[in-house]
Amino acid sequence: MTESTGEAAADIPVAFQDPQYHEAVVDLLGAIAYGEISAFERLAEDAKLAPTLEDKVAIATMATAEFGHVGRILERLTAIGADPFAAMAPFRAAIDLFHQHTAPADWFEGLIKAYVGDGMANDFYREIAAYLDVETRDLIIDALEDGGHSRFVVDRVRAAIDADHRLGGRLALWGRRLMGEALTQAQRVAAERDALSALLAGGVDRPGLDLAAIGRMFTRITERHAERMAELGLAS
Amino acid sequence: MTESTGEAAADIPVAFQDPQYHEAVVDLLGAIAYGEISAFERLAEDAKLAPTLEDKVAIATMATAEFGHVGRILERLTAIGADPFAAMAPFRAAIDLFHQHTAPADWFEGLIKAYVGDGMANDFYREIAAYLDVETRDLIIDALEDGGHSRFVVDRVRAAIDADHRLGGRLALWGRRLMGEALTQAQRVAAERDALSALLAGGVDRPGLDLAAIGRMFTRITERHAERMAELGLAS
Numbered sequence: 262m263t264e265s266t267g268e269a270a271a272d273i274p275v276a277f278q279d280p281q282y283h284e285a286v287v288d289l290l291g292a293i294a295y296g297e298i299s300a301f302e303r304l305a306e307d308a309k310l311a312p313t314l315e316d317k318v319a320i321a322t323m324a325t326a327e328f329g330h331v332g333r334i335l336e337r338l339t340a341i342g343a344d345p346f347a348a349m350a351p352f353r354a355a356i357d358l359f360h361q362h363t364a365p366a367d368w369f370e371g372l373i374k375a376y377v378g379d380g381m382a383n384d385f386y387r388e389i390a391a392y393l394d395v396e397t398r399d400l401i402i403d404a405l406e407d408g409g410h411s412r413f414v415v416d417r418v419r420a421a422i423d424a425d426h427r428l429g430g431r432l433a434l435w436g437r438r439l440m441g442e443a444l445t446q447a448q449r450v451a452a453e454r455d456a457l458s459a460l461l462a463g464g465v466d467r468p469g470l471d472l473a474a475i476g477r478m479f480t481r482i483t484e485r486h487a488e489r490m491a492e493l494g495l496a497s
Numbered sequence: 498m499t500e501s502t503g504e505a506a507a508d509i510p511v512a513f514q515d516p517q518y519h520e521a522v523v524d525l526l527g528a529i530a531y532g533e534i535s536a537f538e539r540l541a542e543d544a545k546l547a548p549t550l551e552d553k554v555a556i557a558t559m560a561t562a563e564f565g566h567v568g569r570i571l572e573r574l575t576a577i578g579a580d581p582f583a584a585m586a587p588f589r590a591a592i593d594l595f596h597q598h599t600a601p602a603d604w605f606e607g608l609i610k611a612y613v614g615d616g617m618a619n620d621f622y623r624e625i626a627a628y629l630d631v632e633t634r635d636l637i638i639d640a641l642e643d644g645g646h647s648r649f650v651v652d653r654v655r656a657a658i659d660a661d662h663r664l665g666g667r668l669a670l671w672g673r674r675l676m677g678e679a680l681t682q683a684q685r686v687a688a689e690r691d692a693l694s695a696l697l698a699g700g701v702d703r704p705g706l707d708l709a710a711i712g713r714m715f716t717r718i719t720e721r722h723a724e725r726m727a728e729l730g731l732a733s
Contacts, residue, residue: 308541318567325561325564346550
């Protein structure tokens with residue numbers, strides 16, 4: 262139990278005294294929160310395509326799990342002195358465009374997008390989280406837990422490909438398209454949000470990444486994408 | 498803490514030895530579970546109509562709260578020896594038809610439907626819950642908690658009517674239509690599901706309602722509907 266007096270102040274780590282760090286964390290939490298809201302909307306939309314009520318419940322469970330983290334992130338933004346809705350605003354265009362450009366044509370494209378798209382986003386946020394204060398890092402790692410729903414997607418997709426091999430070719434193309442669109446929008450965000458980019462590059466008293474390290478980070482993210490595609494039985 | 502041995506059996510009350518009671522509870526839980534799944538889908542759909550991101554988050558929070566109860570109800574159905582998906586099946590047509598006939602034309606119709614429609618359904622389930630074993634009753638009462646989201650709906654609707662008085666007339670008509678459609682589908686379900694109707698009429702060792710008592714129950718539900726409409730600033 263913590264003392265109730267001065268708890269809010271004690272809750273804000275020293276790192277936040279660096280205004281650029283503060284700005285970067287506000288950006289990052291804003292991007293994650295809006296990403297989860299969008300993921301919720303998209304999964305709820307996919308639930309309509311579910312072939313059975315069991316599938317619908319499984320997808321709706323994934324949707325509510327995504328949304329379940331939003332409240333805590335918005336509270337954290339408020340606690341560190343930011344307006345949560347202003348924090349999300351700069352990321353709406355990129356995230357909305359990503360979803361517009363990757364609207365699933367059927368149930369399986371929706372499942373792959375849920376698994377592969379969220380997986381990529383989560384890997385990226387986890388990489389960044391490694392450079393943050395403990396409280397923010399734990400909040401982000403918590404928010405990115407998938408609650409074991411991935412098993413459901415893998416089982417459904419593998420069974421469908423076993424039953425119809427042509428589906429595998431189409432879904433492999435779809436996975437590459439998701440990767441391409443995600444990188445396009447991520448680059449757009451990186452170009453526009455200086456504080457967020459500077460966070461990766463390091464700052465006063467904080468270690469950062471040199472160009473080679475950033476390259477290695479993207480290699481790791483791409484490798485994990487390939488692993489996920491392989492788990493689904495798809496070429497990446 | 499309960500003893501871990503024989504907990505599952507101890508969890509099933511004596512009342513369930515009456516097969517008709519068992520059937521009625523399976524029906525009731527199936528209807529509530531599918532109702533919550535549909536409410537989730539409809540609220541997630543309404544979230545798209547939200548004029549601001551704040552409103553979207555508020556509606557998505559209501560949607561996830563509705564869905565949050567589904568897991569426990571499905572678990573309870575399994576625990577009393579029923580297939581949860583088979584239990585929901587008989588209620589899909591009536592609940593889907595209700596939603597088809599009451600698709601909101603705009604954000605405010607969606608808000609009123611969330612508040613007034615769920616309110617009516619909840620009152621009805623609460624009335625029935627009074628005739629059930631304690632475990633089932635508590636589960637249902639818990640599942641129907643609205644988590645204080647109603648305040649948001651009341652505030653939004655009252656502010657909109659203050660700003661545009663013609664809106665009040667249209668939304669009052671909408672509220673009456675919701676009531677009419679709900680009664681139509683409820684009657685349809687009552688006519689088709691004997692065990693559920695028999696539950697209200699009582700059975701071996703269980704008190705039931707005579708016709709006058711059923712009349713008083715509907716009067717109470719109608720009165721609460723009128724109260725909710727009044728709280729929104731609408732004529733019922």
